[in-house]
Amino acid sequence: MIYIEEAILDHPRVQAICERYKETQQIICRHYGEIFNRNKQNFRFQKKNPALILAHKQNKLVLPAPDEYSIGGGLNYYFSHMLNCIYDCRYCFLQGMYRSAFYVLFVNYEDFFSQINKTINEQPERQVYFFSGYDCDSLALEPVTGFADSFLPLFREHKNSVIELRTKSVQIRNLLRQPAFDQCVIAYSLSPDNIADTLELKAPGLDKRLKAISQLQQRGWNIGLRFDPVIYQTEFKAVYRQFFQKVFSTVDADQVHSVSLGTFRMPADFFQKMQKLYPQEKLFAAPLTKQQKQIAYHPDIDKALMTFCQQEILQYIPKKKYFPCQ
Amino acid sequence: MINLVVALACEAKPLIQAYSLKKSSTMAVFPLYVSADMLLIVSGVGKINAAAATAVLATFAANLPTQGLIAWLNIGVAGHRNRAIGDEFLALKLVDGETKNAYYPTWLEKLPCQTDNLLTVSKAIDNLPDDYAVDMEASGFYPIALKYSCVELVHIYKVISDNAKDDYRNISAASVKNLINERLNTIKKVVSQLVLVCNSMNRASEIPESYQQLAKQYHLTATQQAQLKRSLLQWNALSKDCIISALGTAKLKDARQLLTAINKLLANLEIKY
Numbered sequence: 092m093i094y095i096e097e098a099i100l101d102h103p104r105v106q107a108i109c110e111r112y113k114e115t116q117q118i119i120c121r122h123y124g125e126i127f128n129r130n131k132q133n134f135r136f137q138k139k140n141p142a143l144i145l146a147h148k149q150n151k152l153v154l155p156a157p158d159e160y161s162i163g164g165g166l167n168y169y170f171s172h173m174l175n176c177i178y179d180c181r182y183c184f185l186q187g188m189y190r191s192a193f194y195v196l197f198v199n200y201e202d203f204f205s206q207i208n209k210t211i212n213e214q215p216e217r218q219v220y221f222f223s224g225y226d227c228d229s230l231a232l233e234p235v236t237g238f239a240d241s242f243l244p245l246f247r248e249h250k251n252s253v254i255e256l257r258t259k260s261v262q263i264r265n266l267l268r269q270p271a272f273d274q275c276v277i278a279y280s281l282s283p284d285n286i287a288d289t290l291e292l293k294a295p296g297l298d299k300r301l302k303a304i305s306q307l308q309q310r311g312w313n314i315g316l317r318f319d320p321v322i323y324q325t326e327f328k329a330v331y332r333q334f335f336q337k338v339f340s341t342v343d344a345d346q347v348h349s350v351s352l353g354t355f356r357m358p359a360d361f362f363q364k365m366q367k368l369y370p371q372e373k374l375f376a377a378p379l380t381k382q383q384k385q386i387a388y389h390p391d392i393d394k395a396l397m398t399f400c401q402q403e404i405l406q407y408i409p410k411k412k413y414f415p416c417q
Numbered sequence: 418m419i420n421l422v423v424a425l426a427c428e429a430k431p432l433i434q435a436y437s438l439k440k441s442s443t444m445a446v447f448p449l450y451v452s453a454d455m456l457l458i459v460s461g462v463g464k465i466n467a468a469a470a471t472a473v474l475a476t477f478a479a480n481l482p483t484q485g486l487i488a489w490l491n492i493g494v495a496g497h498r499n500r501a502i503g504d505e506f507l508a509l510k511l512v513d514g515e516t517k518n519a520y521y522p523t524w525l526e527k528l529p530c531q532t533d534n535l536l537t538v539s540k541a542i543d544n545l546p547d548d549y550a551v552d553m554e555a556s557g558f559y560p561i562a563l564k565y566s567c568v569e570l571v572h573i574y575k576v577i578s579d580n581a582k583d584d585y586r587n588i589s590a591a592s593v594k595n596l597i598n599e600r601l602n603t604i605k606k607v608v609s610q611l612v613l614v615c616n617s618m619n620r621a622s623e624i625p626e627s628y629q630q631l632a633k634q635y636h637l638t639a640t641q642q643a644q645l646k647r648s649l650l651q652w653n654a655l656s657k658d659c660i661i662s663a664l665g666t667a668k669l670k671d672a673r674q675l676l677t678a679i680n681k682l683l684a685n686l687e688i689k690y
Binding site for chain 1: 509510519521523524525526528532534563566567568569614617618621622650651652653654655683684687688689690
């Protein structure tokens with residue numbers, strides 16, 4: 092099913108997507124919120140067969156990023172050309188944040204370009220970091236959205252900008268076809284095999300992601316490694332030690348741009364919704380506590396996870412490339 | 418469990434027969450027909466009747482022992498400028514002709530029939546629009562049914578009874594009954610798919626069996642009931658063993674001791690992926 096805002100029916104991107112999915116039922120709506128923001132929706136069941144909503148983003152196209160996004164830059168912003176993700180990671184905060192599992196694609200890329208340009212030009216003396224891939228996976232729908240192909244030329248032009256594309260996807264053909272450039276970081280979220288297999292549903296497995304990273308590194312692309320969220324399990328030391336060995340035996344650590352680390356954590360209201368959606372989920376049955384509107388592992392467990400993983404990671408990369416998230 | 422709302426007795430008759438529904442004597446205002454897993458109410462024509470009957474049916478259903486979500490389906494006839502008489506569809510966009518409020522029922526499974534837009538009007542109209550079928554109940558039914566269920570479980574199925582060539586003045590009770598009768602196969606598919614989704618949703622939020630057993634043995638406050646449910650769900654997530662067996666024969670005086678014992682057991686469980 093494709094829902095389309097009536098005001099953008101003639102938009103070239105809308106027409107191209109409709110042409111690609113000729114057989115798919117199309118429904119015209121006034122505003123994407125009529126579908127996406129409705130009450131009484133079941134995220135879990137929608138996830139089994141999500142519809143696509145084509146929309147026009149009116150405002151707040153570029154927003155200041157929270158401090159914990161930082162990978163060493165001064166000014167941090169994020170933007171989302173899409174809401175929701177084709178993967179179904181059980182720990183993902185989107186399940187708690189949105190009422191609908193449908194994908195919203197904002198097709199007015201040019202308005203994003205203007206806003207990004209404006210943001211960069213307002214700070215010509217400073218390095219401006221942009222993050223994509225927090226409200227969706229940056230690359231997973233690349234064949235449909237052409238997101239990277241459309242947005243990267245903009246950042247290529249601006250030497251004082253950096254774009255991070257956060258992803259688990261192996262849709263890297265478009266990236267491999269073009270020359271790498273310094274201001275772009277392809278940031279891969281990675282988890283041990285047993286977590287990827289059980290909690291990162293529909294996402295490419297660890298081996299496939301590592302292969303994609305390797306191919307991108309060979310073509311000179313900057314790679315970020317995001318070990319976030321680290322998931323507690325009784326044998327976490329053995330599991331994560333083996334995991335880091337595997338990652339750093341494939342990835343060229345010298346060519347890694349940055350590594351971030353964070354344990355599973357979630358705003359309490361999001362967590363409550365997620366727990367209702369999946370009441371028998373192992374992840375939510377772990378020793379979690381609420382601290383200042385945030386659900387996280389019990390402090391002892393959290394500290395043990397962070398300390399152990401940090402020690403392991405720092406065996407492979409220098410401290411200046413390491414960014415803990417708390 | 419599914420609740421059907423139909424406007425007319427002639428629309429209801431084929432359904433009553435197909436699902437072996439029995440007339441309920443408890444309802445005086447709107448005729449009501451029941452079986453173990455289906456309720457059908459005859460609302461009368463118009464969106465106000467449809468809304469009222471839907472609310473009455475929801476109240477009736479709430480007093481039944483069945484727990485969890487209920488699917489809702491409005492079945493009836495509609496006009497369409499171009500569609501042939503006898504065409505059928507599920508409405509995936511519904512607009513109220515007066516308020517212009519739009520609703521988008523969400524069908525999660527493979528579509529069992531065609532779909533269309535539906536416009537609900539207060540009075541029958543001669544000039545049917547090009548891009549909407551037209552009925553007189555759906556926008557009364559939908560928002561009320563939604564209050565008691567969710568967007569994935571509230572739907573509207575219509576059979577075309579009139580069009581630009583053959584207008585609504587020619588509709589008779591017999592022709593409507595025939596139209597519904599001829600479409601019973603699709604209606605059964607729609608109903609069974611909806612019930613399937615509804616049952617899966619209810620299973621996904623089922624309370625562990627052990628809860629009832631323990632709740633019978635111990636006096637629980639409302640908070641303790643919630644804590645016990647949560648702990649038992651955690652237990653089921655982490656262990657295949659039965660909690661009752663795991664608790665063993667230990668003598669637990671009250672609910673507080675029970676919860677402490679379960680939490681101790683939970684703390685010792687291995688977390689493994």
